[in-house]
Amino acid sequence: MNQACAHIIDDDEAIRDALEWQFRTRGVACTLWPGAEAFLAAWQAEWQGCIVLDIRMGGMSGLECFDALLARDCRMPVIFITGHGDVPMAVGALKKGAFDFIEKPFSDNELITVVEKALAADAERQRAAADRETVEARLATVTAREREVMALILEGKFNKVIADDLNISMRTVEAHRAKIFDKMGVRSAVELAQMLTGIRY
Amino acid sequence: MDKPAAAPAVWQLRLPYLSLVLFLATIAALVWLTRSYDEENQRTTLISDVLWMEQNMRFHLDRNAAQLAQIGPELLAEGERQPSTDASLRQLLRAESGLARIIWLNAEGRIQGAVPPLSDAHLIGESRGSVPSDSMFRLGRAIGRPVYGPAYEVAGGDYHFEVHVPLYAEGAFTGAAVGVYSLQSLVVRELPWWFSERYRVAVEDADGREIAAKSKVGPLSSAHEYRMAFDPPGHGLSMHITAYRGETRWIPVLLIASLVLLSGIIVWSVWQLRRQLARRQAAEQALLKESAFRQAMEDSLLTGLRARDLNGRITYVNPAFCRMVGYTAAELVGRTPPMPYWDPEHAERTQELHEMIMAGGTPLEGIEVRLRRKDGQRLDALVFEAPLIDSQGAHSGWMGSVLDITEQKRAQELARQQEERLQATSRLITMGEMASTLAHELNQPLAAIASYNSGCINRLESGREIDRAELREVHARLGRQAQRAGEIIRRVHDFVRRSEPKRIPVDINAIIRDAVELIEADARKRRMRVSTELAARLPEIDADPVMIEQIIVNLVRNGMDAMRDNPPARRTVHILTRQEDDLLVVRVADLGCGIPPDTARRLFEPFFTTKQEGMGMGLNICRSIAELHRGRLGFEPNPEGGTIFILSLPVEPA
Secondary structure (H helix, E strand, C coil), rough: CCCCCEEEECCHHHHHHHHHHHHHHCCCCCEEEEHHHHHHHHHHCCCCCEEEEEECCCCCCHHHHHHHHHCCCCCCEEEEEEEEHHHHHHHHCCCCCCCCCEEECCCCCHHHHHHHHHHHHHHHHHHHHHHHHHHHHHCCCHHHHHHHHHHHHHHEEEEEEHHHCCCCHHHHHHHHHHHHHHHHCCCCCHHHHHHCCCCCC | CCCHHHHHHHHHHHHHHHHHHHHHHHHHHHHHHCCCCHHHHHHHHHHHHHHHHHCCCHHHHHHHHHHHHHHHHHCCCCCCCCCCCCHHHHHCCHHHCCEEEEEEEECCCCCCECCCCCCCCCCCCCCCCCCCHHHHHHHHHCCCCEEEEEEEEECCCCCCEEEEEEECCCEEEEEEEEEEEEEHHHHHHHCHHHHHHHHHEEECCCCCEEECCCCCCCCCCCCCEEEEECCCCCCCEEEEEECCCCCCHHHHHHHHHHHHHHHHHHHHHHHHHHHHHHHHHHHHHHHHHHHHHHCCCCHHHHEEEEEECCCCCCCEHHHHHHHHHHHCCCHHHCCCCCCCCCCCHHHHHHHHHHHHHHHHCCCCCCCCCCECCCCCCEEEHHHHEEEEEECCEEEEEEEEEEEECHHHHHHHHHHHHHHHHHHHHHHHHHHHHHHHHHHHHHHHHHHHHCCCHHHHHHHHCCCCCHHHHHHHHHHHHHHHHHHHHHHHHHHHHHHHCCCCCCCCCECCCHHHHHHHHHHHHHHCCCCCCEEEEEECCCCCCECHHHHHHHHHHHHHHHHHHHHHCHHHCCCEEEEEEEEECCCEEEECCCCCCCCHHHHHHHHHHCCCCCCCCCCCCHHHHHHHCCCCCCCCEEEEEECCCCCEEEEEECCCCC
């Protein structure tokens, strides 16, 4: 179950069955859920892939399910499907962060295309998360003094200026710089800056 | 404006009193003048009488003196007295002459003789000198004229006085003739009876003592008296004449009395008049106040008031009514129907209402009528009309109160329209929900079919080995979804079929009459008429009466909608029934605007409508019902303008 797949949540068995068949013909793995409640009961945070959610269902509606997922901080992209174009509902859902909104009946492979995009986006998200973990691990090895020097380097200051600011010799600054680059696995200040974008240090 | 009119009224009111006072003063003055004139008159009479008496007395004395002077020489002559002298003496001594005795004296003053002869009797009281007195003799001789002596009392209470007449012969003094007068007899005898009747004459001496009087009866009042010197004889004698009270002069008294009485009556009547006037004035004031109050009430009333006589002529309108219709009272009063404020578009109906009112007033809840202001604005009025009963209890006209309900009507109309729109909207919402549900229901199988289909295509395009069993299975499922969609459609159909007509033998005319009855109220409200022309003895047909009635009501209502903007004369829906071969034909004709060709093409389409609040289902349902009864619903233009809808139903042979 840890493998990335499309979670199809629809109370109509025929739809589930038809989508499963269609997805199979395109080689997209999918899991079928007869209702929102069943899905939420089984959901685990480390699941990957995307969710195809019918808005109008007996029991919990698609929108309610979406809200519950947001509350649980689920990052999986959600694609809504609905029988009739309910535009305000769709806009509301998209604003909350839904991935897309598809009307039934689906033309050709429209849904599958969107699902494939969602899966790719999720994979990308997973990878980015992994990268950040690596950077954070490397940052952990940098000493407090080195961090001070690093902050000034990221501000684009020359070694001489850094030496004056911190009241240390140029040589010491050069030594710190070499150590930092080594620890972070970069060769230039620009590379360092790119790596640390979006990460608190 | 009232002030100048009232100001002269005050002095005009005072004028009668003023003139009354003047009148009374004049009367009083007149009475006083009359009395004083009377007095004066009496006094004048008295004086003239007295003067006459004095004159008479003096004349008498003078004549006696003259006669004494004449016979004196004869008396003094020597010898026997001549008979003529005796005759003259007798003549002189007769009672009415007042002479009591004649004495003649010679030049020396010695008594030569006397007639009657001297006696002592007359000497009583004569203490001052001899008779005749020497001093007087000498005085007479000295002045040569008769001299009168003072009065002296004699026996018998009488008083005498003397007159000495000096006698001359051939220029020489020869003696004197002395006449002795009795005062009493002079006064009594000398005065004529008429004088003594009116006046009391008394002679008083110098001390004011009465020494002779014509009458012993004292005067009753001293209102008119006159005192004058008795000269001759003089010597302090005076004559006191007092008028007896004259006869009461009744005429002036009556005159004055009647004047006073009449004045009293006048004063009293003026007083009464004044009281009456005050009462009248008070009543008038009260009436004026009352009428001013009523006027104020009528003027400030917001309800329009209008009075009409039995011929419908306006006799009164109040300001509120004038404001309502925009005409002035002068323009309205006296007008007869048609009134200027009638709406020409509703003239016929207004005339009808007018006649109804003239025939017997309005119902208690009033009647609504559409009027037109002078400026052309329309005015909805609620009119209450009641018979006008005058003070004699006779029915003299009609009193109408008119309320302007234009705003209320407009508000009602607006509310009604909003209500209609709301109902239409809610119907639409219901229909929308139904359609939405239906769409969702249908979408499910269709979505599944589309997905199966896409999957199949994907499989076919993938170029992989086709698994026939798998494809077969997928197609079987696909078919099932198609069946499911069909099932949904069938369910909808079943829902519609549930309203299948319940057929019973019906009389189409009865249904039409019911339908007309049903729609009558609405028609009246919209000022529409529904007329029918139903053929007699139509065969009964098998039909659902409720559904047929629904068609009729729908068609009539459509007709009325089409004539919404028509003048009142062209607001009739005409329903006609007829048997044509084996068809019963119902024609519903309106006089509306007709149906343009592009509308005509789509007329029976569902959801097609030309009305703002319409749903576009009416005619569609009507045609469905007609078809359920194996009939037809069509239409053709009305030759009189408008449209005729034709419902034809087959007559089944019994």
